[in-house]
Amino acid sequence: MQQEESLYQNPNYNFDFLGGIDNVYSFQTQNEFVYEVIFRPTPYLFGENSLYADVIYELIIRVARNNSTKKRPPFDALVAPTIAAIFTNFYEKSPLTIAIYICDSSDNRQLIRQAKFNRWFEYFDKNDFTKLDDSIRDSDGTKYPVSLILKQNNPHRKAIFWAFLEMIEGYNYQK
16 A cells, blocks of 8 residues: 555554555554545535535545454543544645545444444534535434534534535425
């Protein structure tokens, strides 16, 4: 793995910005789990012609490689501050960034993922970032938690919040 950028020494893991179209960051834990934090461009989310199309990303946090035990990663106190440091680094490069985090539901653990993400968000500078939570419901009533995150000082904050809520409402209304 080529190291283009390693920042933020302890109390978090060193991480690498691998770049690419999906803006991939990567770090390895002491238990040899490799995480990827991805900021995938999603210009279509509020509409291809929206003012925000060039600055909206889907935030994806995933275990890219398990250690040799093939088990789920154990609690690791350095993961949350590392993700927060990566998040801060990405926003330093693009302060108007809008991130949408949709909890993976492939194994019906989306509410657990939401709780974990909310705990991780505690490591972000609360005076600098703001988060709006909602959920998308499918036709059988299953909820999929969704969070919108942006800088507190984003000059379009209120309009972005309204666009997010209208998107959620429109999706839920169709069900």
